[in-house]
Amino acid sequence: MELKDIENFKNQFETNLFFDADIKKLNWFNIGGKTKIFFKPKNLKELKEFLKLYNNRGKIFVLGMGSNVLFKDNIYKGVIIKLSKNFSAISKLKKDTIIAGSACTQKKLAEFALENEISGFEFMYCIPGSVGGGLKMNSGCFGTEFKDKLISLQCIDTKGNIKIIPSNKIKFKYRKIELDENLIFLSATFQGVVSNKKKIKDLMDNLTKKKNNSQPSKIKTGGSTFKNPIDQTTKKAWELIKESVPENVNFGDACISEKHSNFFVNRNNASFDEMNSLINFVKKNVKEKTGISINLEIKIID
DSSP, X not given: OOOHHHHHHHHXXXXXXXXXXXXXXXXXXXXXXXXXXXXXXXXXXXXXHHHHHHTTSSXXXXXXXXXXXXXXXXXXEEEEEOOOGGGOOEEEEETTEEEEETTSBHHHHHHHHHHTTEESOGGGGGOOSBHHHHHHHTOEETTEEGGGTEEEEEEEOTTSOEEEEEGGGSEEEXXXXXXXXXXXEEEEEEEXXXXXXXXXXXXXXXXXXXXXXXXXXXXXXXXXXXXXXXXXXXXXXHHHHHHHSOTTOEXXXXXXXXXXXXXXXXXXXXXXHHHHHHHHHHHHHHHHHHSOOOOBSXXXXX
């Protein structure tokens, strides 16, 4: 990959662009090698100019909070883009409508909705990810998903063209939306319901309590590893894993959380191969014991 013009771009814009940057500290698993280019644009102009210059010469991956990804230990031969805090603005458009930047955390969006007495965003308080990541995954928990609140999303393609896509033009699936993979989400507009602050706060507290009682925290994990196989059984992925896999199984430092069997953990310094071996072992055992195929919710990036 020719990088001379990218170096010139870095110097011209005095921007946060680095070559051969470490990936490990950019994700919750703390696993990964390096990326050829790491770019953290300060604003939309920088992002637009970079995309025009880069001109699809290699892979592009947009990283949110890093809570749902597993990187390989080799070199990512492309550019990893992480939107800066200038892409995290949030504001109220109408009494029940909010627009939030992709780099805004889902927790912050839920807190903003609480302060403005807008209900419907309580579930986001429990999801450790960005708005952009939530859009990409159609994230959800406790019976509500992004699709239920989304009015439209604003994005930019890899040639620097900005687009607005209404939610009725998007095909939503469980933990997935069907849109061009090359679109970079900039912001999204959501609609909730005007409510009482105390009711909203009580629901947020209740959901948080449920989450803390069942899910591990403050450990190196990617969150739910597998999707729930909703078209094959009423059982959750964690139930299938619990009845199919020994509790103390591990591959090096890659192991399964004692608190939640669908949360895989980097106990200390696990490699990608160790975590991937654990993933494949669990998938194989669930299939052999139950006849049900489970598919990854986390994204493996190579």
